[in-house]
Amino acid sequence: MGEFDHEATITHTTEVLQRLGVSTQAGNLANAAAVGITQLVWRNGPIEDAHAGARGRRNQLHDGVMFARNTWVYHQALEAVTSNKPYALLELEDRLLDRHLVWPGTSRTLKQFGYGVLGELDKHTKRMINGLMGFQRRFTDEEFCTLAALNGLLGAEDHFGMPAWEPRVHAAMTRLRGQDAAFTERLKTRYDLDFTQWLDKAPPVVHTDLPEAERALLSAPYELGADELDWFAWNPVLTRDHL
Known part of the structure; x- marks a missing residue:
């Protein structure tokens, strides 16, 4: 999330999204933004590293758990994107890092599934949310959603939440x-x-x-x-x- 030509990035991303059937006119830009936020804040972070390694096997963090969790996080991200609350992203952060909330679709919690990487998860999620809040303050809602959606364009074009x-x-x-x-x-x-x-x-x-x-x-x-x-x-x- 470093410095970049945001106008050129927004223009290019808008064109790519339109080819995927995503636009404000189609009414699904917020959905694509939620996919991107899920990728950035949760999916492509310490939890994926844990899932892919021995810790994931020890913690029973199998593919089905990840599928369930990622799609649940998407819904939380979508709620944050479409909320009028000024600190909706911080509420999203709190939900994702709640160590005692039973993950929907499972009978266990972050404390159990993320055992061994809880500190890394906290740091990663907080850092990504902080960066998103900076963008949210700087850009219009449409620009923010476009930039957030950018994070889902590599490997997530047909994930849950996208038109495909x-x-x-x-x-x-x-x-x-x-x-x-x-x-x-x-x-x-x-x-x-x-x-x-x-x-x-x-x-x-x-x-x-x-x-x-x-x-x-x-x-x-x-x-x-x-x-x-x-x-x-x-x-x-x-x-x-x-x-």
């Missing part, structure tokens, strides 16, 4: 219903997986209430639960081109 997420979920539902022959063939040739056997390992909600699974994935994935999301995480069913 909805078609990903709809495609997944078609595949889970056995209506995508190309995907079924790809499972066999690329992953050596039989479709029926692969589907048998899906969480119960896929078998008993697929519309509910679709609803949750579109609106609040953490409501499915971290263990259920662990099956979806890095699963080819949610990829755009089933690669």
Whole structure:
């Protein structure tokens, strides 16, 4: 978050976002900003380092937990971005760093999942929030959201909260219903997986209430639960081109 030509950055970022279907006219710039804030403040920090290493295994910080947490953080970030409160970002900071709040979709807390990196998490989150507040004071709401969204353009263009997420979920539902022959063939040739056997390992909600699974994935994935999301995480069913 150093010095840069903010006018050129805002212009370029606006053009990129528009190609992704994001604009103030589309009414989803705040959503993209929430994705960017999630990436900056939470996802791409000490918690990801912990998740990727031995500490993550010890703390049971598996892919499903990360999926649930990241999508919950997105909702908190969106609330902060759209709030009229002058210190909404500080309220976001407090929520993210609450060591006793049970993470939605799980039965554990930051104190448990983040054991060993709690101090680093505090420093990282506070530093990123402080930087965002500086931008918020300096720029208009639209400019701030554009700059915040910039943080989500590398690797998060089709994450939850972005326009491309909805078609990903709809495609997944078609595949889970056995209506995508190309995907079924790809499972066999690329992953050596039989479709029926692969589907048998899906969480119960896929078998008993697929519309509910679709609803949750579109609106609040953490409501499915971290263990259920662990099956979806890095699963080819949610990829755009089933690669």
